[in-house]
Amino acid sequence: MAAWVKGGAADIGAAVEAAADLLAASRVPVLAGLSAEVSALRAAYRLAETLGASLDPVSGPSVYAELGALSAGGAMSTTRAETIGRADVVLIVGNRPWDGELIAEIAAAAPSRGRAAGSERALLSLGGPQNGAIRHVAYAAESGGLAISLGHLRAFAKGHLAGEAAFADLAKRLFAAQYGVIIYDPEEVGELGAEMLQGLIRDLNESTRFFALTLADPFQGRAAVQLSAWTTGQAPRVGFGRHQPEHDSWRFDSARQIAAGEADAALWLASLPAPRPAWLGSLPTIAIVGEGSQEAAGETAEVVITVGVPGQSVGGALWNDRRGVIAYAEASDPSKTQAETETAAGVLTRIRDRLIEKGVSC
Secondary structure (H helix, E strand, O other), X not given: OOEXXXXXXXXXXXXXXXXXXXXXXXXXXXXXXXXXXXXXXXXXXXXXXXXXXXXXXXXXXXXXHHHHHHHHHOOOEOOHHHHHHHOOEEEEEOOHHHOOOHHHHHHHOOOOOOOOOOXXXXXXXXXXXOOOXXXXXXXXXXXXXXXXXXXXXXXXXXXXXXXXXXXXXXXXXXXXXXXXXXXXXXXXXXXXXXXXXXXXXXXXXXXXXXXXXXOOOOXXXXXXXXXXXXXXXXOOOEEOOOOOOEEOOOXXXXXXXXXOOOOOEEEEEEOOOOOXXXXXXXXXXXXXXXXXXXXXXOOOOOEEEEEOOEOOOEOEXXXXXXXXXXXXXXXXXXXXXXXXXXXXXXXXXXXXXXXXXXXXXO
16 A cells, blocks of 8 residues: 655555644644545544544535435435335436436336336436436426425425416326335435425325435445444534534534634545545645545645555445445455555554554543
């Protein structure tokens, strides 16, 4: 595994020592990114507790768009397998659900279980790309965006708006479902849009059965939510500065903290690919990144340590979007033995151990 300290090549031991020195000298450090396997996330929370640091996943915008709606009114949710097996009406909201193979997989099958078994499946879209390769009924979003469109759709569904508008027709189709599912990406629709969708689903369930299938972000946000919950009892944006975990989605937003000058050091954890933050390198920073990534270079940060990529060069517990659970992913290309490959969890643990040896503890 490669490592750099202030642009110069270094061995892992020297890089760990430099990282520990950098964090020991800081007063308000932040651990960000968190696009990594569960063992690395767990080690990051332990390190943050030792330092009195805060944590913020790169998946924050998606996570908090969904958590806001859940905390306000709960959710009626289903899984990918239940959607394929039971849904006779599927509403696809926005563009992101059309990425990948999910919609094609749903379109290729018919309901085979439950009340809708044997019936024809209706695919509807709102504000999507109108993909002509898959047969569906497309409804354009209004100029105000998806959240406004969903608000108007809910108003038609509740009878607060009436007329011959397209949304009136869409509302009728939704109420005709025996088992309906709305597929959406929380970050794409935003917190207001997610709240409107969950409210619409509650309204539909007054006379039929309807559920949400929310898409997980690609940066292990769902795993971070679960680990943070069982570790701290809080959502992922937490801080340990006052000797106990405190949750505040605004206060512990890493981009806001760094822009405001509140944080004086950062650790960027991305053993899995994640979008590089604009602030990376603008303050004393440690980057723990996957081998072979674009950030695996000496100029990325003051201290850079490369680690094995979970599911590729090392095994690790990751969020499995198809199954909707955290599951272990074997190394698909273990070019080196486990003993030769550094893991993010191992590096974070070594940094924490050195900090404890130095007498650093919150």
